[in-house]
Amino acid sequence: MSQNKVLRIKSLYDIPREELFISGHGLCPGCTAGTIMRMLTKVTGKDTIIVNATGCVEVSTTRYPYSNWLVPWLHSAFENSGASASGIAAAIKAMKRKGLMDKNKDVKVVVVAGDGGTVDIGLQSLSGMLERRDPVMYVLYDNEAYMNTGIQRSGSTPHGAWTTTTPAGKVWRGEWRDKKDIAGIAAAHHIPYVATANPAYPMDMINKFARGLEVLNEGPSFIQVLMACTTGWRFDPALGITISRLATETGIFPIYEIDHGNFRVTFPVMKRKPVKEYLKLQGRFAHLTDEEINEIQKLVDQKVEMINKMAGKTVIGPVA
């Protein structure tokens, strides 16, 4: 599909001016989801069909009779975005082949889904779509809990985080299990492109979206984007991007890509910041003792070691 015009961004000035995700939505002030959707649609362009899982983005951007989407958009359910996207991709393929649709029109199919809709209830449908190698770019906006229903834990909630179903008390100290490695699970399907991204590094994120679209002629792509949630993570709405950046600077959320099996950390951090700097800005971690924070630091150190092993060299350094 050489007709794919792929955007490559070198500076902020290269970002298309055209707005396809427009203002007026009902996301919380300071929610970073809006930033991500806006950048995503700038990269996809207008010839795109969005499949949106049930969740914050869906309910906040399409309150009938309004919509913030200037591209065709479908929400059908919570757990079926993979399959819904496959249905669209198959329809396009069949209709083009049978002359029911313009053969030269390159329409991209993009999923936008939360962590609950992806790593938990939607995992089966996602896996089916990836395994079939359907031409779909799947964008997970990961705010690390079921936010739309009021901050319940998901398989993507990090160790130690308070949520309304893992509250902190004498017995429970917030979430006690580790965040599910969904990018690793996606990569295990051996799809052309898997990446993690962070809106605090917009150029990197945008280019990953672009690469995710570019590979669609070979198969699906999966991009996990960290999405700081002011309401659920309990931080000052002005700090969304600051906190997002700290997630990468502390090694909690390394940003990397796996392009045809080649692993590359796209933002190496030689001098890592202690996790405490990230945790202390968020109310969801406010209950943690120094000892508990040290435990989290150890878990992150282990994860960094694993990333360095995958990279074959030190790309994320020790805590400075």
Added chain:
Amino acid sequence: MLEEAKRAIPLSTNHAIAYAVKDLDVDVISAYPITPQTTVVEKISEFIAKGELDAEYIHVESEHSALSAAISASLTGARAFTATASQGFALMHEMLHIASGLRAPLVMSVAMRSLSAPISIWNDQSDLFNARDAGWIIIFAHTAQEAYDTIIQSYKIAEDHNVLLPVMVGYDGYVMSHTIEPVIIEDKEKVMKFAPKVQYPFKLDPDKPVSIGSITPPEYYYEFKYQQVQAINGSLPTIEKVDEDFGKTFGRNYGLMECYMCEDADSLIMANASYASTLKAFLPEIRKQGLNVGLLRLRVYRPFPLQKFVEYTSDKKNLLVIDRAISYGAPYQGPLANEISGAMVKEGLKLNLISVVAGIGQRTVEFEDFLALARLAHEGRRHEETIFYGVRE
């Protein structure tokens, strides 16, 4: 009138449905195996593999995904099909309501089967009757030929811009799905001329972007649901016309509801699918025994053809309704009997209604049993409670 008499070929209902899908040039099939549906999609796969049908087949990982993909494919403008039964049908339940709510004009065949637990792979109609309020048009076929014909009619109905609703075609698992009958397969060109693809008016198209499936606040939600009420009620004349036109084109039509050997009957047995065909075969013998009984065959179930029902039953004394599903704890435990009692009140009908549950988990109902049921209808005694026919207490 017909140019040449076509020769029938031996087909199971499942295979007859697969032929209809091929002749309708369906674009997208997404399905998951479950007995007794599976040979429908196996046959479709074979057609695609051999190049006899040009379609995308999505090998989904569940029935929930099967229907999800069929919905989105149809909203993108493709002709989409899926098939299921029993547990798979139950797993789809969430998506059944979404299909009708999003007005996806797709067609699904249901090889009706019992529901777990305990697990039973055999036939009854618990699966489909559980979903009667999901907003789909529901049509029962009673022969393999009718199944083939009804799938063809269904796309013409579903895609009609005044309808735009999903259609399910129900038939009995095993008793029909795996039983071979003579079926006339029509020429593909003729089928496509009868049911040409109609463009979906609000499809997912970047040149005319729409948002489908928005969150709908209390000021609007009710009206969406009411539009579905109007659409399904308003579809009845379309269903009738499509069936009549089908008769003019192919020489076979079925009506909304069928009354068989019923003009001179005092009492009717209401049945659908295989029980209706079995009764058609048995009625002459039943009549010989002096039982003045006819068959009221339920074909179109949603929307319910109430006027036809009144027309066929208003001069009758007794109506015995056979349910092959159970509505646990309901006034009548047969879901259909419950509805019929409501219809009788609504229309002021003075029938003696006898509710019978039978054939649960494919408990066999043989000639003697149909004879006994005919006797019950003919006797015309009042039975306050649902009769669980053939159960061991």
